[in-house]
Amino acid sequence: MLTDAERLRIEETFALYESRSASAVDGLLIIQQSRGWVSDEALADLAQFLAVSTHSLESLASFYSMIFRHPVGRHVIMVCESVCCWIAGSAELTAYLNDRLSVGLGETTADGRFTLLPVVCLGACDRAPAMMVDGRLHGPVVAADIDSILSQYP
Numbered sequence: 487m488l489t490d491a492e493r494l495r496i497e498e499t500f501a502l503y504e505s506r507s508a509s510a511v512d513g514l515l516i517i518q519q520s521r522g523w524v525s526d527e528a529l530a531d532l533a534q535f536l537a538v539s540t541h542s543l544e545s546l547a548s549f550y551s552m553i554f555r556h557p558v559g560r561h562v563i564m565v566c567e568s569v570c571c572w573i574a575g576s577a578e579l580t581a582y583l584n585d586r587l588s589v590g591l592g593e594t595t596a597d598g599r600f601t602l603l604p605v606v607c608l609g610a611c612d613r614a615p616a617m618m619v620d621g622r623l624h625g626p627v628v629a630a631d632i633d634s635i636l637s638q639y640p
Contacts, residue, residue: 487531491520492516492520496516507536507538513535514529514532514546522554522557523554523556523557524554529544551564552564560600561600561639563617564617565580565603565604565617566606566618566625567606567607568607570611571614572615575615576615578615579615579627582629584602586633591603599640608625613625619635619638
C-alpha cells in the first residue's frame, strides 16, 4: 500500500505532465526514496494509482538501472562498465571491490552496508574510470582510492 506521504508526493508531480501515467518514473523514484527499493507490491500499488498496467510499469522500472527492484544495502556502489571506463581500468576497480567487500556484482555485503552493481554508463567518460556511490560521482578512481571513498559511507 502506498503511504499517504508517497501518494501526496506523486500527486504533486501530476502538474508537470499531461497525464497521470506520465508520472510513472517520478512515482517509482519516490517509492524508492521512501523504502530503499521498489517491491512487487509497491509497483502494483503504483500501477493501480496511476491507472497503468503493472507490466508497463515493470518494463519501465527494469529499463532504468537506478531503479532498484530488489533490496539493496544502505549504500549502492555503481561501477561504470562503458568502453571508456573499461579501457581506463574499471575491471581492476571491480576486482578490487569484489575482494575488499567479499561480494560479486549484484550482491550486498553481509552487514548490509554496500551493494555493488555494474552500470552500462555513468556519463562521465572524461572522469574514467568512474564509479558512483549513492548518487555521488567519483572519478577518475584507482584501486588505491577506494578505501578512502568507502570510508565516507558509514
